[in-house]
Amino acid sequence: MLQRSFLAVLGGVLLTASFEPIAFAWLLPFGVASFALLTSGLSVRRSGVVGLVFGVAFYFSHIEWMRASIGPDAWLALSTVEALFYGLLGLAVPLLRRLPWWPVWLAAAWTTMETARSGWPFSGMPWGRLSFAAIDTPAAPAVAYVGMTGLSFLLALLGFLLARAVEDRSLPAVGALVGMGALVVVPAVFPWTVPETGKATVAVVQGNVPGPGNDILWDPRGVTQNHVDATVELAADVAAGNEPMPDFVLWPENSTAVDPFDDLPVSTGIQQAVQAIGVPVVVGGIVDDGPDHVLNQGIVWDPEAGAGDRYTKHHPVPYGEYIPFRDIWDPKFGQLALISRDMKSGTRTEPLRVAGVRVADAICFDVAYDDVMPPQVRDGAELLAVQTSNASFIFTHQIEQQFAITRLRAIEAGRWLTVASTNGRSGVIAPDGTVVATAPKLTTAVMVEEVGLASGLTPAMWLGPWPTRLFTGSTLAALVCGAIAYRRGREFAGPVEVPAKEPSDAC
Incomplete structure (x- = not known):
């Protein structure tokens, strides 16, 4: 033995x-x-x-x-x-x-x-x-x-x-x-291969994280401001003819780590960015849900209508984003002491509607679960999007492991996929898993790429x-x-x- x-x-x-x-x-x-x-x-x-x-x-x-x-x-x-x-x-x-x-x-x-x-x-x-x-x-x-x-x-x-x-x-x-x-x-x-039924141009924003780079909460408003500044700069490049006009802009998870509906500087910054670019921005925000809970959401922020369609993260991380059985055991030590409120799970399986495009959204670890993106694809999603905040893992190999899973999701669905991370790894992925564009870690970057849209199903999605x-x-x-x-x-x-x-x- x-x-x-x-x-x-x-x-x-x-x-x-x-x-x-x-x-x-x-x-x-x-x-x-x-x-x-x-x-x-x-x-x-x-x-x-x-x-x-x-x-x-x-x-x-x-x-x-x-x-x-x-x-x-x-x-x-x-x-x-x-x-x-x-x-x-x-x-x-x-x-x-x-x-x-x-x-x-x-x-x-x-x-x-x-x-x-x-x-x-x-x-x-x-x-x-x-x-x-x-x-x-x-x-x-x-x-x-x-x-x-x-x-x-x-x-x-x-x-x-x-x-x-x-x-x-x-x-x-x-x-x-x-x-x-x-x-x-x-x-x-x-x-x-799934035949393409149309095209769209998407801008993926990686705004970067101030300070040490591995702590979103070190300066949460600074994170939002980085994404605002990058989007405003993109608008200037579009106006100068240096970049094509995107149909929509994708921000990462935790691009605002404070409630954008309650924090005036944050909401003002988002509105500034949206008005500058003139197209919807899918914002990743932490939204209050009462005194004891929060929601991790992808929010479609329209330049005219404001905040609209939302996707809520399906799989919050236990002991990372919520404390199971908190009423029985409420730890107040180490990293667990920072989780003062529990994150609720979302249940949505309908794709988001962004600038006329049906988008299957996933937030961070959601991309690894089979009950998040595939149901949205079967419900008509034409494009995949992942909003992630890998800042906590930025100096580890988790980044590459998650990116590998993300690329496989594109192949599985036969769809183009855009992934926005706060400071790495962001990118645009073709339906065969090829990385069309990516940004270096710990940098501010904007990728504007034309992607295909598709409505057909692979055998995997059909099964x-x-x-x-x-x-x-x-x-x-x-x-x-x-x-x-x-x-x-x-x-x-x-x-x-x-x-x-x-x-x-x-x-």
């Missing part, structure tokens, strides 16, 4: 290396395969222990950025909870390996585990889904066909078929592995939540069948018979 646990640590670290910032995605099948190989032949309990060790090694290293940005207490707590899911998956391995074609059932179980931990407890944590490592690989175009969940399944199955080939060393096992590898990259040869339902149902059925087979196997083994001693002639 000690040797297996040591190798499980290596396997977890191997999987971490397939994601940003190392991004050696070719290591992913080997990391997944190690999970199956190291839990092979063990009892349920011991397999769970090895799975837990794997999960600890993977998740503690994968979100190590949280330790320096949010705090070691949050990093330890979240990583521990997420690692437990890999331990639970380890408990299932001896049951699923009793079934024919166990790599398929284990891949379904892995995908179901990812789904579960991405939504629970509280709002879960999607970071670390296998599909998120696929950007800039031949597997990435497959996300337009099967979605994030389906791609995770295919990558997990590829890893488990590799484990089976290592164990069996048979022609059928190797053939299945080769066939699966070919299947995963077929969409790269035949990528799904919606059905892959998740399919894998969850298959996993539950497989666990029942595997448990029966596991129990029968133990019964047939029977008690160990001890040979009777020969009678002795000795007195």
